[in-house]
Amino acid sequence: MDPLMDVAGLKTRLAEGLRTVLLDVRWALGDPHGHDHYLSGHLPGAVFVDLSTELAAPAVPERGRHPLPEAADFQAAARRWGIRNGDVVVAYDDSGNMAAARAWWMLRNAGLPDVYLLDGGLAAWRAAGLPLEAGHVRVEPGDVTLTDGNMPVLDAAAAATWPDSGLLLDARAGERYRGEVEPVDPRAGHIPGAVSAPTSDNVDKAGRFLSEGELRRRFELLGVRDGTPVAVYCGSGVTAAHQVAALEVAGFRAALYPGSFSEWSNNPELPVATGAEAGGGPPPGGNIAGHEGSVRL
Structure with missing residues (x-):
């Protein structure tokens, strides 16, 4: 299923009164003011999603900086956002969907079929001359029932052996992959055998995803082929979700x-x-499923 919805498609849905839950996932590494940015202007009716507390469990070294939350905690958050069973959900941010993709992936993993990224995010909405609203949006709690394990997941043991018979993509910036700089993690470099594939190359200068053909050529040049087992990681599992969306x-x-x-x-x-x-x-x-280690499909 196409993970993207463009501004025109979203505008039409809203104009026709079709139920659509909008999630504003304003977050960026080194910028703790996502909620302030949201309050100053967001898509009409959009609910703020706090990536650090609602899309992640508390950081612990053995699980990384943004561990996935427990399924029950995530369901409670989704209900706070007003999501009901059968809803269409559109997530966006103001950084080319680098953060919003985390919400997209988690909702897809939780069994929600109709969840999309707003292609181009807030910038594309602004560029279309469409209105924003300020302040906090309060919604009626939803009743969505979420599951778990609907997207492929691997652990460290599987990542260690993945390059033996598959392709492991490192979605971080090239200088972090090469170990030239490491601003947040204890060691610099990459998982042995991984291929550098910066997430920033998935989008154009306006923050919109490249076309299907352009993305396919990009990933084929990196070694992706039909039938090739592909896995992605980044610094803490956030922008890697963007890579999963681009691959899709x-x-x-x-x-x-x-x-x-x-x-x-x-x-x-x-x-x-x-x-x-x-x-x-x-x-x-x-x-x-043939790789060693824990891999959930």
């Missing part, structure tokens, strides 16, 4: 390593590589 646009299904490098680098028993590794993907074929 391109026609590929990918697993997410939620703990990502923040979990991996906190375990001194796990190796870290630095520098640029040769790219190139594995031969076509393979099966996610």
